[in-house]
Amino acid sequence: MSKAVIELRDVVRRYPGDPPVESLREVTLRVEPGELLAVMGPSGSGKTTLLHIAGTLDRPSSGSVRIDGVDTSSMNDGQLSGFRATRLGFVFQQFYLIEGMTVLDNVAAGLLYRGVDGRQRRRQAAVALERVGLGHRLVHRPAQLSGGERQRTAIARAVVGRPKVVLADEPTGNLDSASGIAIVELLRDLHRDGTTVIVITHSPVVAGAMDRRVELMDGRVERDTGGPSHA
Amino acid sequence: MRDTSRLAAADLLALASLGLRMRRLRAALSALGISIGVAAIVGVLGITQSSQSDLLAQIDRLGTNLLTVQNGRQFNGGEAKLPTAARLMIGHIPAVEHVSATALLTGAVYRSDLVPSYETGGIGVRATDVALLDTLNGRVLHGTFLNAAMANYPATVLGFGAARYLGIDRLDEPTRIWIGRRWFTVVGILEPLPLAPEIDQSALIGWPIAQSALAFDGFPTRIYVWAATDQVGAVDAILGATANPENPEQVAVSRPSDALAARLAVQSSSTTLIIGLGAIALLVGGVGIANVMFVSVLERRSEIGLRRALGATRPQIAAQFLAESLLLSTIGGIIGVAAGTIATAGYATLQGWTILIPPTGWAALIAAIAIGAVAGLYPALRAARLAPTDALRST
Ligand SMILES: Nc1ncnc2c1ncn2[C@@H]1O[C@H](COP(=O)(O)OP(=O)(O)OP(=O)(O)O)[C@@H](O)[C@H]1O
Ligand SMILES: [Mg+2]
Numbered sequence: 366m367s368k369a370v371i372e373l374r375d376v377v378r379r380y381p382g383d384p385p386v387e388s389l390r391e392v393t394l395r396v397e398p399g400e401l402l403a404v405m406g407p408s409g410s411g412k413t414t415l416l417h418i419a420g421t422l423d424r425p426s427s428g429s430v431r432i433d434g435v436d437t438s439s440m441n442d443g444q445l446s447g448f449r450a451t452r453l454g455f456v457f458q459q460f461y462l463i464e465g466m467t468v469l470d471n472v473a474a475g476l477l478y479r480g481v482d483g484r485q486r487r488r489q490a491a492v493a494l495e496r497v498g499l500g501h502r503l504v505h506r507p508a509q510l511s512g513g514e515r516q517r518t519a520i521a522r523a524v525v526g527r528p529k530v531v532l533a534d535e536p537t538g539n540l541d542s543a544s545g546i547a548i549v550e551l552l553r554d555l556h557r558d559g560t561t562v563i564v565i566t567h568s569p570v571v572a573g574a575m576d577r578r579v580e581l582m583d584g585r586v587e588r589d590t591g592g593p594s595h596a
Numbered sequence: 597m598r599d600t601s602r603l604a605a606a607d608l609l610a611l612a613s614l615g616l617r618m619r620r621l622r623a624a625l626s627a628l629g630i631s632i633g634v635a636a637i638v639g640v641l642g643i644t645q646s647s648q649s650d651l652l653a654q655i656d657r658l659g660t661n662l663l664t665v666q667n668g669r670q671f672n673g674g675e676a677k678l679p680t681a682a683r684l685m686i687g688h689i690p691a692v693e694h695v696s697a698t699a700l701l702t703g704a705v706y707r708s709d710l711v712p713s714y715e716t717g718g719i720g721v722r723a724t725d726v727a728l729l730d731t732l733n734g735r736v737l738h739g740t741f742l743n744a745a746m747a748n749y750p751a752t753v754l755g756f757g758a759a760r761y762l763g764i765d766r767l768d769e770p771t772r773i774w775i776g777r778r779w780f781t782v783v784g785i786l787e788p789l790p791l792a793p794e795i796d797q798s799a800l801i802g803w804p805i806a807q808s809a810l811a812f813d814g815f816p817t818r819i820y821v822w823a824a825t826d827q828v829g830a831v832d833a834i835l836g837a838t839a840n841p842e843n844p845e846q847v848a849v850s851r852p853s854d855a856l857a858a859r860l861a862v863q864s865s866s867t868t869l870i871i872g873l874g875a876i877a878l879l880v881g882g883v884g885i886a887n888v889m890f891v892s893v894l895e896r897r898s899e900i901g902l903r904r905a906l907g908a909t910r911p912q913i914a915a916q917f918l919a920e921s922l923l924l925s926t927i928g929g930i931i932g933v934a935a936g937t938i939a940t941a942g943y944a945t946l947q948g949w950t951i952l953i954p955p956t957g958w959a960a961l962i963a964a965i966a967i968g969a970v971a972g973l974y975p976a977l978r979a980a981r982l983a984p985t986d987a988l989r990s991t
Contacts, residue, residue: 423984
């Protein structure tokens with residue numbers, strides 16, 4: 366059996382309260398290297414929680430998370446941060462571009478916490494922006510871009526360090542369908558280059574463009590079209 | 597684990613300035629409090645230090661050898677009499693290098709006989725012996741001082757202030773002034789005498805002419821004594837008994853240089869007050885910075901979440917906000933030092949002093965930076981403690 370790039374086993378995420386909320390209930394999910402995966406499900410079903418836990422931004426209340434075969438439960442915050450800096454790339458629905466910086470610097474920030482020097486960061490950022498079709502927008506401010514251009518900038522930032530896994534939380538949710546299709550094309554591009562891509566989406570069109578679909582319902586995996594294993 | 601987050605120091609500085617560049621006005625206003633505090637401290641310390649060093653130099657130049665002897669019982673506005681023998685007796689003290697007697701006369705000074713008599717001005721008429729200039733260690737600005745021959749004639753020497761008051765600034769042409777009931781020729785004008793301001797404001801005439809023309813009774817009212825440098829205290833102690841052996845307790849001996857020295861002490865105490873106010877301004881500035889940093893952390897929650905997703909560790913997030921606060925207070929402090937220095941330089945130049953910025957002024961800058969560190973610490977820790985998921989869910 367090849368090493369899974371992300372492996373969740375019996376993951377529960379419980380928020381204390383009265384009554385306590387469980388956004389994930391014993392989720393088991395195995396993602397092989399190079400997969401192109403869509404996570405679907407109604408609002409509140411736990412998709413974002415799943416993405417945060419798979420991306421080490423959150424820890425499960427119980428169950429285990431392995432990334433590249435490494436158990437994350439024994440890692441401290443600094444080690445997890447290092448993991449994110451070097452192996453994971455995130456794309457968010459709200460883009461989260463920093464307004465005080467140019468498009469180029471926003472993308473270069475994707476390499477900031479790897480200790481890459483500034484000139485090298487900008488060079489790689491320019492390449493990444495070229496790749497998402499924004500080579501002519503380097504010195505613009507995020508506020509001067511359209512929604513689709515902003516999301517492409519955010520994708521460039523996520524991939525500028527060539528991470529193993531890209532995790533995208535509704536990257537097309539704020540975009541019209543044409544822009545959305547362009548984003549899907551970009552994600553398929555990454556997949557062709559060997560990057561593992563996990564996309565949360567409400568859109569059947571986007572989900573249809575992915576190789577595998579996982580559906581969540583009430584914090585449980587309801588359906589998994591191509592998962593190699595189930596608990 | 598080889599996958600570690602790294603952040604270069606140069607990048608940290610750029611991160612620190614990012615928040616300030618995004619909110620320039622807010623940053624400027626919060627740095628202003630620090631600037632005001634530091635400027636007040638540096639300016640006040642600089643100005644007093646420059647002024648004090650000037651005073652000290654002045655005291656040094658004038659010497660502390662001069663003593664004045666007066667009758668302690670004054671009557672309204674005038675000076676009481678001393679025994680006629682006082683001058684001679686004082687002259688016998690071995691440590692006395694010069695002694696000179698003067699007497700304040702009643703009678704007014706006018707530029708001409710046409711000025712109405714109620715315009716007496718602040719000028720006094722004093723009879724003096726011819727040793728006065730040496731005793732006061734003074735110099736003439738124009739003309740000459742009185743000598744033994746001139747003392748018999750209606751000749752007068754004006755103190756610097758008196759000449760200015762009368763509008764006499766040169767003696768190229770024969771100049772006369774009206775004293776009592778007759779004309780006196782001005783033969784000299786003195787340079788300023790900081791240790792004898794009463795002479796500065798006087799018209800001096802010879803002892804004999806005062807007796808013959810102005811009905812002067814010959815009793816001195818103020819005697820000036822120049823003592824040997826290391827004997828001033830000893831001379832001071834015996835002057836009273838020497839000047840008036842019968843009633844030594846009536847004699848008041850003073851050392852004019854003490855008045856200058858007293859100004860040093862007065863300045864020091866008002867300086868402490870203003871420095872205290874400057875320190876309060878610094879503290880208030882620190883509170884302002886803490887406030888701005890809290891707001892900044894709140895506003896930038898999603899940026900914090902994003903940076904955590906990009907791989908920033910908690911210490912790196914804390915460092916970013918702490919550096920921002922430090923940068924803010926350092927800029928404020930540097931502007932404050934510059935403003936305080938410029939104020940000092942301007943004022944000192946205006947006064948003709950040498951410019952001195954005491955090292956305590958730099959301590960104000962260090963205090964400002966320390967305040968920035970303290971003010972930024974808690975907001976920075978709050979930013980670092982923020983869970984990435986909470987930060988990302990906040991918008
Ligand atoms: N910090 C929290 N405290 C309590 N409950 C939480 C917290 N975070 C998330 N939840 C709950 O967990 C559940 C799953 O949330 P999640 O954001 O993962 O859903 P989602 O599938 O991404 O929904 P959407 O499609 O609307 O984005 C929700 O019911 C939410 O209210
Ligand atoms: Mg969601």
